[in-house]
Amino acid sequence: MNSISSAATDAACFAQDIYITSVDEGNGKTLVMLAMMEMLSGLADNIGFFRPIIHSKPEQDDLIQFISHRYPVAVPQAAMYGCTSAEARELLAAEQYDELVKTILSKFRALKRQCLHVLCVGSDYSHGNAVFEFDFNADVANNLGCLIMPVIQGENRSNEQLLSSIASLKHSLHENDCELLASVVIGVAGNQLAGLRHDLNHAKDFPIYLVPAEASLEKPSVGNIAKALGAKVLCGEAVTMSREVYHYKVAAMLIPDFLDYVETGDLIITPGDRSDILLASIMAYSSASYPQIAGLILTGHQQPPPQVQKLIEGLGGTPFAVLAVDSDTFTTAMQVSQVPASLHSQDERKIAAALGLIESNINMVELRLRLCSKVGHKTTPLMFEYDMLQRAKAKKQHIVLPEGNEERILLAAEILLLRDVVKITLLGNEAEIRQKIQNMALKLDGVNIVDPAHSELRPLFAETYYQARKHKCIVYDTAYDLMADPSYFGTLMIHLGYADGMVSGAVHSTQHTIRPAFEIIKTKPGASIVSSVFFMCLEDRVLVYGDCAVIPNPNAAQLADIAINAAETARMFNIEPRIAMLSYSTGESGKGEAVDKVREAVKIAKALRPDLLLEGPMQYDAAVDASVAKTKLPDSEVAGRATIFIFPDLNTGNNTYKAVQRSSGAIAVGPILQGLNKPVNDLSRGCTVTDIVNTVVITAIQAQEGGKPCP
Template sequence: MPDLSALPNPEPLIAQDIYIAGTDEGSGKSLIMLAVMEMLSGFAGHIGFFRPIIQTSPAKDDMIQFISHRYALPCPPEAMYGCNADEARELLAAEQYDELLKLILAKYRALKARCEHILCVGTAPRRDNAAFAFEFNLDVANNLGCLLMPVIQGSHRTQEQILHSLVSLKHTLHEHDCELLATVVNGASPELTDTLRHTLPHDPEFPVYIVPGDPALEKPSVGDIAWAIDAKVFSGENGAMGREVSHYKVAAMLVPDFLDYVEAGDLIITPGDRSDIVMASLMAYHSKNYPQIAGLLLTGHQEPAPQVRKLIDGLGETPFAVLGVDSDTFTTAMQVSQIGPRLHSQNERKIAKALGLVEANINMVGLRLRLSSKVSGKITPLMFEYDLLQRAKAKKQHIVLPEGNEERILRAAEILLLRDVVKITLLGNEAEIRQKIQSLSLKLDGVDIIDPMTSELRRLYAETYYEARKHKCIVFDTAYDLVADVSYFGTLMVHLGHADGMVSGAVHSTQHTIRPAFEIIKTKPGASIVSSVFFMCLEDRVLVYGDCAVIPNPNAQQLADIAINAADTARSFNIEPRVAMLSYSTGESGKGEAVDKVREAVRIAQSLRPDLLLEGPMQYDAAVDASVAKTKLPDSQVAGKATVFVFPDLNTGNNTYKAVQRSSGAIAIGPILQGLNKPVNDLSRGCTVTDIVNTVVITAIQAQQAAPA
């Protein structure tokens, strides 16, 4: 392995994970896996290994077993995979692709909690599904937040074919917006290696390593074959099991004819009762006139005759392995013909050869430096959703849902309770709600149901509202009637600490939902207004849009407050805020009252919060597109990579979020209210069950943050 101690001030690697995926069948990604794992083991702390899908149990997965044994990983094999192939097929057949990704993500995050670094190795493509398998691996890598390391098969390919594969790969990675660590062309013919290295352009964003093929590594060992067909080992030490098998020969002929066909490295396959072939193989091995075979495989559930066994035992250490299987000779030969090379922890010779080959052709020092510098900031919707759920579950909150007899609310409540995310109270007529739950065949064990009309809390809430609003000439009887309304009752539950947050709006208007909060809960210290944001979950990132729901035409001061609150909201949900103050003009070019308002808002926000990356005015394309930003604002720290978008007015914001949502298929979570003392959030009347679940989870996290330390 190269001397990495030459690196300046060696430090542990940052917590960035690697995802190795073969672009096609037989790419030889296990060799690259070994070298990368060796590199990580020398410099990282706790290392984990993960496979998204395995074909069998983890106890029989050769990669998991090999890596576990060689590197003495502390995690059990059950923690090192997402799901098995049968589970994956069932989910895909039921068109639950996202659920499959969520299952894999949950298992990966559980392992991540125990490890500083994880090496992931993707599911192997086959000829009939190579394109789907590779794109699936890209989706998994994106959702796990890993740097991708694709491995292209180079064996038996011309220079033109390899170059075409690289161009196609580059296009695919760009389409999927993948974070690339490096690409490896593995197994290229040695005579092409230097030519390819000189032909490929130097592209720091698309580094390519060429690893030539080694015939010795492309052949299975006797041990590989024994493992693959579950053969019984009659004799043969570890050294014998490591012998490479160059060919296999079926010996069903007389000894003289058999000897004419023997070649070096042969695995001889013969029925177990052919003592003559067994004896001839032993004699040929020790004869200077015949080549040395790799091993002997006896078929038909027959062992050598006792006399032959006695003779073999008397020779001491058998020079080659003698294996046995139950299947017939023809079936066994067909099975052996399909077996390729594999790595296993006992074959130190092959491991050393593999490491020497890869490390001689991949600059491991450069790879490690690139790993340290390539920090993925990707947040996919699945990652965002998973993180939200885990944060909400860490400290369960009590959320009240005023629209207790609405079907979507009930279905969302079932999901939240089954996943043990929050405690829920439904408001409404209890008998009607129970009947609705029964008719929908829902499981809502443990849910509380309160009818505001008959609740013993109604008088307390009326007194509280009366005291808070009597300066507005509200009388007690009016207050008593008003708190029977589910929105007022739910808001008072939150205000008095009987619930931690409220979500409504699936049936009621925005005004009906949030007016009680303005009157009772009011703004928190330091917040002059209540505004809103949407979390816009695009394919590969989550953006924050504000204000798209509350303030119709904010002045400069209000716009500055919206920007500051939106930045704080983004950071509280692990989105690094880079705030773009949007207008119809970018920089200093535009004139007019509207753009001047945005300029003044930028000045105010920057003076109040100089710690924020906040710039404007800028147009939407300059804020979101790096190529446009280079032209319009080349020195900007925000343009082209903004994460928080502040619109100049409600008309622009509301139309933009809906246009992005409908045209791109983005998931819009919100509106999420910001600036209140306690969390109350509004739903769109067109919301889905998923929208409700996400909004409740976000409300629970807001409640955690609002709770006293």
């Protein structure tokens, strides 16, 4: 298979691309694909995805659909593949192998012209010839100029069998003259890992990573089964559709026998007229005496009668998904048994678990060093999020979440723990929180739950608060009562070193969240005030807006302080600070008290920090638009290139960030408080789970930096 070898030389400059391919049958390459796409998204904004051969149309290719929905790949799906399997078979039947590879190469080159990095995922093993399939993918990888990343299935294979497969892989890579990124053995039994690592040599020229088996990833979710069967969803939120199915059970017996029969993670399959099974399942799920099922399928094109539906509505609905299918019970059971586990772009729980598993067992830093000779300097939202996550994981911090009973907080905590980003303490009534975790079927292993009202730390915290605030006529009894408040308790945890940072505000007001921090933690040396910034994640860059949340009408000295602290915050998050001090006029043209305040703030800030690129007063269009800047401030180092926007007052800042967020679709992360001795950050009461995750990650990095700017 020495086809078009000259094309490989021609494509050598494209060695920053990755080609993932399986060595044998199995879906492990999907998990590796996910982790590599996350990594590449952190390196650049123009990332491409490519499959050499797909079965039919891109709309029917699961991997193309997954990538298209999860990542902002800015190319049409028609550009993400080389040819269909029917086209490939026709060319091979006509002995036109070279033409097949040229077709794939042509499509790849067209995509590559638009993308800095391309992640390729090889063809599937559909014809039963594993040797041919791997050799084909290796040859395509060579001709595309990609670093190859082979994936070996470790499931149900002994160490001897795996070592033999690895030896064969080395031989095949040598025969095909492939340039290797790394090899991955996925799904290895836990009791085999130590012995296999001992026998393997993770050499520089042949790095190989072992990824252990994870039961939850090997089981289909309720959503997987619903999609495969074309089932109608009668009841079920997104979180219930993502639950793993560990067993399936046909329920055709009486209730007492059924209750003895059910196990945790069961998908119950029963005729649609068995309302008794449905009601018994609901009651059993809510009882601590019985295992919790994953979901229920009603067969035979039947649904519960109206009376039963009314009863269920009165109970608050079903705590698990209820599906309905037209097929009979036996046929349905056979179909369910054939459904494989797969990832879906909306299944954040399984995605988080998969990323946590891969990233814990593959040295991503080593891979990046092997992959990249050059990395772009533009900070895009995906690059920003990826880098922040990796930095937070590098030195895990302990974050306290006072609103421990809030569902969004619990969902975010699960994602953070599955990805091993931070340590978490939830505040609130422990029994209530654990019941909610159970009802939501969340995996929060390792989470710490503290009830402020009954904590043994409450007297210590009360005494500390009393000593700090007695000059304000606070008595000990008042301090003790305040420590039952999660915001005060969480703040004292940070103040006394029991946690590194706090995130709140999903339920509480901004004032409720940050007042204890103002009273106890106070400002860091060199900061006269506490202010805030938002990270505005636009389509192609990340900007910093301040202050949009804390100080209503800052004076000139406060504006200067906000700007200097915003520069430190930006540097902490790898954003080069170029500061525009905003007003309604640009340069010397305007007059009035408001614009004079900004001019004075610029003088103060430059006197304090002459090293900063800071200019003003400046209108927003001159700060952000290079063409306007050429006219209004042609010699400016900031105008048209600003990364930090300092607004003259809270009214302007708050309205502007919301206008940009809503009109452009930008993601606003914040407010991020700056100037405090230790990090406390506030959430919007309309925040999403993603907002919470991002804010916790940012808080963790602030804690790592100790409130100081990066050098």
